[in-house]
Amino acid sequence: MDSELRLAPLQFTSTTDRVYTELRRLIISGSLAPGQALNEKTVADQLGVSRSPVREAFQRLVTERLLLAERNKSMTVKEFTDADIREIYDARIAIESHAARTIIDAGDEQVDRTIEQLEEALHSLRDQLDDGDRLAVAQADLGFHQALVKSGGNSRLMTAYDLLSAETVTCMAWLENVRPSGTELMQDHRDFIDALRAHDPEQITAIIAQHLSRANSNLAASTPAERAIANPAVEPHS
16 A cells, blocks of 8 residues: 555535535525524425424524524524624724734734735635625635734634624625625725735724725615525525
8 A cells, every 4th residue: 555645534514514504605695584584394394404403503693693593492584783784894893903903013024924815815806706606705805804804813803703704794795785896896905905015004994994884884775675685595405
């Protein structure tokens, strides 16, 4: 036997993970509308699984604030109020601005490393914009911002940002439905990188606030119907 043989470990995905991923996709895309009730048995039957993984997936989505547990033990898709949206974007402004300033304060080497990571994320975003998949655009957009926060190096802020990620990508996906992005999204993110390269904390703080405040305003001005993609609701996927 070849002693140099190297095999990658097989990746197994639990039924709970698959149910969670599918429900999360449907909520984020708007296929499951805000306020829609979800019945454990109905979801299990349509997805062709037992009720146990559905129950566990529901709990994960409650933790991410995408589902609400009602008193009668039923679940409903979270409805985002204007206040909810404002809080999400205010939290992002605070976390991303702190991360950007920390990166700049750390000096040239950290700035250069961060720019390299952001350029990779920007390339991915460009690919998704070219493909035209709005949900994929939202996920790539989030990936850019996550790379910025991660480069800031504050583990607690990274955890806080991760807790916001489900709500954040939901807002981004809805915004893509309301106002599909084009070259302006690339320029906005290019401005992030240019401000980092200039080692200008005031400029990048202003850019972050402007970018996220504009997104907040555009989303708050939309209606739930405008935010949703016209897809079928829960369907079993192979």
